[in-house]
Amino acid sequence: MPEATRPDTAAAIAAGIDEAEIAGLACDLIAAASENPGGTEAHAVRVLAAACAERGLDVKTTDVAPGRPNLVARLPGGDSAGLAFLGHSDVVPAGPGWTRDPFGPEISGGRLYGRGSTDMKGGLASIVVAMGAIKNAGIELPGPIDLICTVDEEDADLGVRAYVEGVLAAPDGPPSYAACIVAEPTDLETVIACRGACNLVIDIGGVAAHAGRPQDGANAIDAAAKVIGLIRDDHERMTAAASGLLGSGTWNVGRIDGGHGTSIVADSCTIHVDRRLMPGESADGVRDRLADAIRQAGIDTGGITVTVDVEMEMPGFSTPPDHHLVTSAVAALADGAGITSEIGGWTAACDGGFIARDLGVPTIVLGPGGLNDQAHQPDESVAVDELVSAARAYTLLGCGTYFP
Known part of the structure; x- marks a missing residue:
């Protein structure tokens, strides 16, 4: 393995990170509105691709769907395993309640405002500027540094799924990475464990009848209430046993639709459920356990049918606290930005689970x-100074200073 960059050299590169450069790129990315749902990431990806190319990175874009491109920008290095930075180009819809233009970025009081400033175009800007600084320094890297930027993270994860499928099917196999850093907002806390998520759709069929003789039918809404009771009981069981950084898995019934009228026995009902996954859990396993509990409770009898389908899955992950990636991240924040970073867990979900799993x-x-x-x-x-601190830490990590 080629020798990593000397600490004093890496520190000098990190110290040269320019605040105006990061803020300017973040503003350009925010102005390239890429709300999702909507499939409008292409403009933001063009801005990102141009910024990467200007800094001498090798850029490749691949359409996941029409007008929805993933981007991989590479800073070449030696033959050792590389470092991957992971981000996404889409943002959630601006929505109501703004007191300023969500896509007219502005800096006030040391903070950059705009949709995506935190989640996560600010993080993307920090990565690109860090990679550009390393490139400009002309140092020899032990392995390549890649920025992987996917579409559709805020909805169905089409981007990261397509990326993983593509590299696994590549003739030379997937790229070799020693580590992956997801630049989602953590207040610069080093998050080593992340819950996953899945959405389940539970379809319940019944038998319609006149409400005056409900015994002639089979009420799908009544059956749905029993299913929800099972879900509630399982949620309470899990949360009572919560422990560690991530606590436990959770259930949330987010939507229910059913019936046709007050005087009709409901012949159908659909429940939409969110289930947060612990590392190592799978959506298929959760679905199968729920379906088995429904059968054991006898809910799917007497004219009632129940099917449970997985609509979406994001896997969770966990990295040991003594792993060199974790200790390196903590050291890089301390040395590059003077920040004492806590080690924590994340109850949200992110695309990093696909890279880990x-x-x-x-x-x-x-x-x-x-x-x-x-x-x-x-x-x-x-905060603009957080963007700079992140970029300095990313620079030290990219130089490989702390890696064995």
């Missing part, structure tokens, strides 16, 4: 901005 790459989440107080909210913003 399907490619077997150790993964953390580490990025500027706040998930709980800024992401997906009106007047979303990020």
Whole structure:
């Protein structure tokens, strides 16, 4: 393995990170509105691709769907395993409640405002500027650095699924990464464990009848209430046993539709459910356990049918706290930005689970901005100095200074 960059050299590169450069690129990305649902990522990806090319990175885009391109930007290196940065180009819809133009970025009081400033165009800008600084320094890297930017993270994860499928099917096999850093907003906390998520759709069939003689039918809404009772009981069981950084899996019944009228016994009902997954859990396993519980409870009898389908899955992941990726991230934040980074877990879900599960790459989440107080909210913003701190830490990590 080629020798990693000297710490003093890496520190000098990180210290040269320019605040105006990061803020300018983040503003350009925010102005390239890419709301999802909507499939409008192409403009933002063009801005990102141009910024990467200007900094001498090798850029490749691949359409996942018409007008929805994934991007991979590479800073070449030696033959050792590389470092992957992971992000996404889409943002949630601006929605109501803004006091400023969500796609007219502005800086005020040291904060950058605009949809995606925190989640996660600010993080993308920090990555690109860090990679550009390393490129400009002309140092020899042990392995390549890749920025993987996917579409559709905020909806159905089409982008990361297509990326993983593509690299697994590649003639030379998937790229070799020693580590993956997801630049989602963590307030620069080093997140080593992340819950996954799945959406289940439970379709219940019954038998219609006149409400005056309900015994002639089979009420799908009554059956749905029993299913929801099973879900509630399982939620309470899991949360009572919660432990560690991630606590436990959770259930949430988010939507229910059923019946045709007050005087008709409901012959159908559909329940839409969110289930947060612990690392190692799968959506198929959750579905099968719920379906088995429904059968054991005898709910699917007497004219009632129940089917449980997986609509979406994002896997969770966990990286040991003593892994060199974790200790390196903590050291890079301390040395590059003077930040003492806590090690924590994330109750949200992100695309990093696919990289960890399907490619077997150790993964953390580490990025500027706040998930709980800024992401997906009106007047979303990020502190500009957090963007700079993130870029400096990414620079030190990219130079390989701390890696064995």
